Amino acid sequence: MKIQNITRRSFLRTGCLAVPGISMSFGPGKLLGRESSKAANMPNINPGYIGPQFFDEREQQALLDVWESASPFRYWGPGEPTKVLHFEENFAKHMETRFGLGVSSGTAALDCAMTGLGVGPGDEVIVPAYTWWSDYTCVVQAGALPVFADIDDTLNIDPKDFERKITPRTKAVISVHLLGGPCDMDPIMDTARRKGVAVLEDCAQCVGGSYKGKKLGSIGNVGIYSFQINKVMTSGEGGAVVTSDPLIYERAARFHDMGTIRQLFLDRSGPSQVETFAGENFRMNELTGAVLGAQLTKLDTMLTHLRGNANAIYDGIKGLPGIRLRHRPDPEGDIGYSVFFKMKDKTMRDRCIKELRDRKVPAGRLSGSVLLPIHESVMNKRTRHPDWPSYNSPHGKAIKYGPECCQQTLDVYDRFVQVRVGPKYTQRINEYIIDAIRQVYPTLA
Numbered sequence: 001m002k003i004q005n006i007t008r009r010s011f012l013r014t015g016c017l018a019v020p021g022i023s024m025s026f027g028p029g030k031l032l033g034r035e036s037s038k039a040a041n042m043p044n045i046n047p048g049y050i051g052p053q054f055f056d057e058r059e060q061q062a063l064l065d066v067w068e069s070a071s072p073f074r075y076w077g078p079g080e081p082t083k084v085l086h087f088e089e090n091f092a093k094h095m096e097t098r099f100g101l102g103v104s105s106g107t108a109a110l111d112c113a114m115t116g117l118g119v120g121p122g123d124e125v126i127v128p129a130y131t132w133w134s135d136y137t138c139v140v141q142a143g144a145l146p147v148f149a150d151i152d153d154t155l156n157i158d159p160k161d162f163e164r165k166i167t168p169r170t171k172a173v174i175s176v177h178l179l180g181g182p183c184d185m186d187p188i189m190d191t192a193r194r195k196g197v198a199v200l201e202d203c204a205q206c207v208g209g210s211y212k213g214k215k216l217g218s219i220g221n222v223g224i225y226s227f228q229i230n231k232v233m234t235s236g237e238g239g240a241v242v243t244s245d246p247l248i249y250e251r252a253a254r255f256h257d258m259g260t261i262r263q264l265f266l267d268r269s270g271p272s273q274v275e276t277f278a279g280e281n282f283r284m285n286e287l288t289g290a291v292l293g294a295q296l297t298k299l300d301t302m303l304t305h306l307r308g309n310a311n312a313i314y315d316g317i318k319g320l321p322g323i324r325l326r327h328r329p330d331p332e333g334d335i336g337y338s339v340f341f342k343m344k345d346k347t348m349r350d351r352c353i354k355e356l357r358d359r360k361v362p363a364g365r366l367s368g369s370v371l372l373p374i375h376e377s378v379m380n381k382r383t384r385h386p387d388w389p390s391y392n393s394p395h396g397k398a399i400k401y402g403p404e405c406c407q408q409t410l411d412v413y414d415r416f417v418q419v420r421v422g423p424k425y426t427q428r429i430n431e432y433i434i435d436a437i438r439q440v441y442p443t444l445a
């Protein structure tokens, strides 16, 4: 059994855009192949999914190892399974933390992290108003109350609004490094330490990124990652938790395995400090661990490609008079997932996107997240049971969501243009995108 080499054709078939609303105009067959080569000056632009573009013999061999040993379960089997075990150790080392835990998804990782931090009924957790569902659902599933803070021109949580939203009940903040760019961690950590608020770093969209020389996930109390296909390195589905705190680690490891703990976790974190409690099954399997072990060896290469292309495009457009790029608190730590700039208003944003797409540039609105406070199910505080604790406390009953609680976020969302960056872009593609933005932007600024 041979895994097919990635040809241009199979790359196209598998490499549809991760950006909803962009993908349609870049469907397979439209851009590559004979038709498009007629337009001699137009390169084929498809950023593709990141991790799968780096699949090679390493993933293939690791999967075969599991298959040959007939041991796809992480703890035991006819062979001696070690894929998840080694992945956890290598991932923690890569992220500069003491402990790593492989789990079944980024959402599961968030639930484990909430458990690790001891978040529960009566607690409030501050969450950015624009992020993925799981950052909201993990708070609700813990029985705690989500409180939204605005994002700013970093496209991440506004440290000032985070501080304003703190109450005596605030237990934690979820610092989401969205769309490949690190949050401004210095003011966030400063406020969190002063106010006794725990920091959970959600690195799902910024795997391998850093802030002022520190790996994302190692700065706060606990970090989480997703390995779903739209993220960076991938096994289709999968997630991880990292921390250097033995108690957080034991609680998270217990929650991911029915509330019980196996010796291998205690060998890492030391003698047990917690009794068995009701948990879940979020264990990672060996096939996933095999793919992730191989992908991890290529994470730095993926980021070198992405960063090189994103920086080339930023360099090519930063001189445009009046252009407002995404504010990057540490450009070196940004993973180069996309390039972002801000327009005067929503109308201009939409016109800019249309003009760029007419030129086959993969431009769109901010993607991959939800404006949570204005979603109907959030505004109506709907949970799995009417008596669920989150919204039945006096503060839960009193809190109001909706557009009033996130005006700055809505303004930021409405004005930013995103141009996707592919790890395999050539210099010619980068230059084509730069030229297109240089043609379009001045007519709309």
Ligand SMILES: *Cc1c(COP(=O)(O)O)cnc(C)c1O
Pocket (backbone or CB within 6 Å): 105, 106, 107, 108, 131, 132, 134, 135, 176, 202, 204, 205, 225, 226, 227, 228, 237, 238, 239, 368
């Ligand atoms: C994708 C994502 C998650 C959840 O990861 P899954 O593996 O899809 O469960 C959490 N947070 C953010 C910011 C994400 O983008």
